[in-house]
Structure formats: structure tokens, C-alpha cells
Amino acid sequence: xxxxSRPAIVKAARRAFARQPYDAVxxxxxxxxxxxxxxxxxxxFGGKEALFDHVADFSDAAELLLSAPDSxxxxxxxxxxxxxxxxxxxxxxxxxxxxIGVGDERKLMRERFHDQVLRAFADRLTGERTAVRAELIVxxxxxxxAALAVGKEGxxxxxxxxxxxxLYGPGIQALVISTNGT
Amino acid sequence: xxxxSRPAIVKAARRAFARQPYDAVxxxxxxxxxxxxxxxxxxxFGGKEALFDHVADFSDAAELLLSAPDSxxxxxxxxxxxxxxxxxxxxxxxxxxxxIGVGDERKLMRERFHDQVLRAFADRLTGERTAVRAELIVxxxxxxxAALAVGKEGxxxxxxxxxxxxLYGPGIQALVISTNGT
Numbered sequence: 001x002x003x004x005s006r007p008a009i010v011k012a013a014r015r016a017f018a019r020q021p022y023d024a025v026x027x028x029x030x031x032x033x034x035x036x037x038x039x040x041x042x043x044x045f046g047g048k049e050a051l052f053d054h055v056a057d058f059s060d061a062a063e064l065l066l067s068a069p070d071s072x073x074x075x076x077x078x079x080x081x082x083x084x085x086x087x088x089x090x091x092x093x094x095x096x097x098x099x100i101g102v103g104d105e106r107k108l109m110r111e112r113f114h115d116q117v118l119r120a121f122a123d124r125l126t127g128e129r130t131a132v133r134a135e136l137i138v139x140x141x142x143x144x145x146a147a148l149a150v151g152k153e154g155x156x157x158x159x160x161x162x163x164x165x166x167l168y169g170p171g172i173q174a175l176v177i178s179t180n181g182t
Numbered sequence: 183x184x185x186x187s188r189p190a191i192v193k194a195a196r197r198a199f200a201r202q203p204y205d206a207v208x209x210x211x212x213x214x215x216x217x218x219x220x221x222x223x224x225x226x227f228g229g230k231e232a233l234f235d236h237v238a239d240f241s242d243a244a245e246l247l248l249s250a251p252d253s254x255x256x257x258x259x260x261x262x263x264x265x266x267x268x269x270x271x272x273x274x275x276x277x278x279x280x281x282i283g284v285g286d287e288r289k290l291m292r293e294r295f296h297d298q299v300l301r302a303f304a305d306r307l308t309g310e311r312t313a314v315r316a317e318l319i320v321x322x323x324x325x326x327x328a329a330l331a332v333g334k335e336g337x338x339x340x341x342x343x344x345x346x347x348x349l350y351g352p353g354i355q356a357l358v359i360s361t362n363g364t
Contacts, residue, residue, distance in 0.1 A: 096332055097331070097332065114333070114336075118336075129349075131337040132341055132345075135333060135336055136329070136346070138329065139325040139338070140325050142324070142328040143320075143321040143323065143324040143325020144321050144325065146278075146324040151292075155313040159314055164314070167311075168318050168321070168357075170353070171322065171354070174352060175349060175353075
């Protein structure tokens with residue numbers, strides 16, 4: 001129960017912090033959604049601030065998405081995103097979209113997204129215009145995550161991940177290998 | 183003032199309905215954010231339900247995005263999305279992402295998105311796997327909108343729309359003209 005409750009807590013926390021201002025989020029509310037006690041959250045994560053830090057971190061997501069050679073990065077990122085969603089019912093990146101808006105905590109999440117995801121992709125690229133190409137690669141991944149979340153029973157969500165990678169990977173791959181944006 | 187207030191009302195309403203359950207949204211709150219009186223909203227739109235209907239409609243967005251020949255659709259859709267955001271400070275499609283979750287009204291918005299956007303794109307395509315290709319084209323547009331919203335001062339948001347269309351259009355275009363998904 002203890003180990004199995006961690007992903008449920010993280011999922012509930014991601015939702016809570018993505019949907020409400022930081023001040024409005026309560027451990028009690030997260031605990032209720034996760035089906036655990038608030039004290040178990042404290043035991044696992046040490047409190048609300050630490051839980052927010054955990055949820056707002058994208059470094060693992062970036063590492064997962066980038067763990068392939070350049071020549072296979074498009075396909076790999078697409079398949080990784082889809083498989084992660086199927087296994088965890090969460091998206092690796094999409095929560096940043098819910099952090100659009102005002103509030104210091106939302107700003108922190110967007111800044112971390114910039115530092116941990118956009119910069120990691122840009123650092124990986126060679127050639128010209130790495131910052132904009134990285135942002136557009138990540139845009140495609142955000143979009144795929146959005147489409148999967150909007151259409152939970154849609155054609156993309158229900159297809160073989162390898163087929164989606166075949167269709168959606170090349171657009172990403174073109175921005176990985178592009179060296180000239182004009 | 184009256185004409186100029188319409189877009190402000192629509193923008194405030196989109197935000198309100200995207201961020202809160204239908205029942206929690208008030209005309210007074212939308213009016214305050216739009217800087218108008220609640221009675222002006224009633225005059226323009228006729229009330230909360232009519233305003234929601236207006237905001238939840240994607241048919242104009244789909245028509246705008248699809249108003250180009252097949253051979254130019256990728257570039258056109260990208261440029262249209264960017265220019266619309268710059269002119270209106272809103273996104274043509276992204277609000278559907280905020281409609282992820284429970285609640286009849288959110289479900290209605292997702293259903294309209296399916297009927298008015300995904301189906302319109304699928305109807306436009308020829309060849310095989312039109313439904314999944316349409317969803318992946320729209321995914322790229324949702325992702326572009328998400329990236330622009332997250333990085334308001336980022337490299338994509340501040341670049342020439344024609345350059346972004348050059349970089350981001352081909353991935354969409356490949357799905358427009360693709361006839362074989364395997």
C-alpha cells in the first residue's frame with residue numbers, strides 16, 4: 001500500500017497544483033483524491049512545499065525523452081510519451097500548460113520547464129536556431145500530450161504507439177536534424 | 183467602447199469557463215475581468231448559457247485554419263494560429279486543453295472540439311487513416327499554441343511567423359499529404 005500510494009499521491013498533487021493556486025492546495029485535498037491519509041503524504045514527501053517541488057520537476061521527463069541517439073529521437077520521444085501515459089495515466093510535460101497564468105508558483109513551474117526541458121532539448125541540438133527548434137520539438141510533444149488527454153478514446157490514444165511514432169516522429173525528427181531554419 | 187468590449191468579454195469568458203466549473207462562473211466575474219458591466223454582457227450575448235455556447239464553439243477556428251489549398255495547409259495553419267494569437271492574445275484551439283476533466287460543460291466543449299475541429303480536418307484529408315492523421319495535425323497546432331502560451335517571450339513567440347511556418351509547417355504538411363500510415 002505504501003509504495004503503491006506514491007504514484008497516486010504524485011498524480012493527485014500534479015492535478016491539484018495544476019488546477020488551483022498554490023495557496024488553495026491542501027494536503028488534505030490531495031490525500032482525499034489519492035485515497036490516502038495526509039500523514040502518509042508527509043511521510044513520503046515531507047509536506048506541501050516539498051511535494052510541490054517534486055511535482056514541478058521536469059528533469060526526469062527530459063532525460064527520458066532525450067534518451068536516444070539523434071537519429072531516433074523523434075520516434076523515441078513519441079513512443080516514450082505515449083507509453084508513459086498508458087502506464088501512469090499522466091503526461092510527462094502537459095502540466096506546464098496548466099501553469100499558464102499568474103502566481104509565483106505557476107511562474108516557477110514555467111521557469112523549471114524552460115530550464116529543464118527547453119534548455120535540455122536546445123543543448124542537445126546542433127546547427128542553427130537551436131532555441132526555436134527545441135521549442136518547436138517540445139511544442140509537438142505538448143500537442144501530442146494534449147491530443148491524448150482530450151481524446152482519451154480517440155484514434156491516437158488507441159493506436160499502436162509504433163504507428164503514432166511512424167506518423168508523428170518525422171516532424172520532430174526534421175527539427176532535430178535541421179541545421180538551417182531559413 | 184461597445185464594439186471594442188466584445189473581444190474583451192469573449193477573452194474573459196474563455197478564461198473563466200476554462201478555469202472553473204460552469205456553476206462557479208459568474209457574469210459579474212467575467213465582467214470584472216473584461217472591464218465592463220454585467221449588463222453589457224447580457225446585451226451582447228444574452229446571458230451565461232449563450233456566452234458559454236459562444237465560447238465553446240470552434241467552427242470559426244476550424245474554418246480559418248483550413249482556408250488554404252491542401253498544398254499549403256501546413257504553413258497556412260501555423261501562420262494563422264500565430265497571427266491570431268498576436269492580434270487577439272488568445273489561442274484558436276488551446277482552450278479545449280483546459281476542458282480536460284469532469285463536468286458536463288467540459289465534456290460539451292470536448293465534444294464540440296471533436297465535431298467541429300477533428301472531424302473538419304479528417305473530412306479534408308484523403309487517403310488512409312484520416313482520423314488519426316487529423317488528430318495528429320491538430321495535436322501539432324495545440325502544441326504550438328501551448329508553446330506560445332507557456333513562452334510568451336520565447337523564441338517562437340518572438341520570431342517572424344513565416345520562419346515558424348517554415349520550420350513547423352512541414353511536419354503538419356506531411357500528415358496532410360500522407361496516404362499511408364504504416
